[in-house]
Ligand SMILES: Nc1ncnc2c1ncn2[C@@H]1O[C@H](COP(=O)(O)OP(=O)(O)OP(=O)(O)O)[C@@H](O)[C@H]1O
């Protein structure tokens with residue numbers, strides 16, 4: 001769906017995006033994550049045709065149209081990181097304004113406005129002035145506006161920034177909903193855990209470069225492979241330790257009374273098979289768990305721990 005090939009953007013002698021290549025397949029909910037100044041907004045603005053690249057190319061949905069062309073813009077719905085000021089525009093007039101910019105018929109705009117406002121839960125705000133909406137509502141209105149011309153690809157730049165926890169959850173639900181309706185979505189954020197809960201794939205960007213990209217399960221797997229697992233046994237600890245030491249890829253780190261700590265590089269399925277084997281050998285398990293929180297620490301490690 002979206003192909004970014006060897007994209008580079010220089011501001012004077014400063015390289016903001018450095019030979020970035022990325023493919024986002026149709027139907028993906030892709031999270032673009034990186035610390036402040038990583039180059040996310042720059043990349044997004046180039047893809048949306050709002051800025052020229054210094055090198056490389058962007059292709060969307062099989063069209064050979066150039067970035068910034070009308071044809072390409074029709075394929076994209078863009079929700080920017082900052083919402084402009086719209087004095088004296090009511091919610092439905094705002095939708096009208098954007099619909100007519102896309103050359104849509106008034107009747108179609110009116111019908112779609114009703115449907116989309118319902119989708120983003122703003123039906124009761126139709127007659128309100130845009131400036132009187134809360135930030136979370138404005139963000140949702142922006143999503144509705146970006147969907148008016150039925151784009152194939154929806155791109156949102158930090159849609160959750162400045163939102164309270166409840167509004168964040170609402171935004172997340174809205175995006176998941178759109179994803180299940182078949183939209184291809186790209187969302188940027190500097191919070192990895194927020195993206196990992198809703199995206200099916202992510203790319204981690206730092207200092208203009210893509211340092212890791214893939215399906216969320218694969219990335220989680222790489223992280224969880226390094227995680228420690230605590231196994232608590234009511235009895236049969238010695239048998240358990242012996243069996244665990246015999247397993248390839250498992251290292252027993254410590255044994256304290258009834259708790260054994262191991263590291264393994266297997267999948268969740270392999271881990272539960274291993275626990276099954278312990279039970280079959282008369283080990284009475286009280287519980288087992290993987291240590292949490294490594295995803296965020298991986299991100300800090302990969303991005304050098306902070307903003308540029
Ligand atoms: N118009 C500009 N002129 C010069 N440098 C710029 C310009 N726009 C961005 N930059 C620089 O390019 C780098 C990438 O900026 P960009 O806004 O793309 O980052 P970002 O990943 O979106 O960060 P944030 O999380 O803060 O939104 C930064 O170092 C920034 O200072």
Ligand SMILES: [Mg+2]
Pocket residue numbers: 040041042081157158
């Ligand atoms: Mg940005």
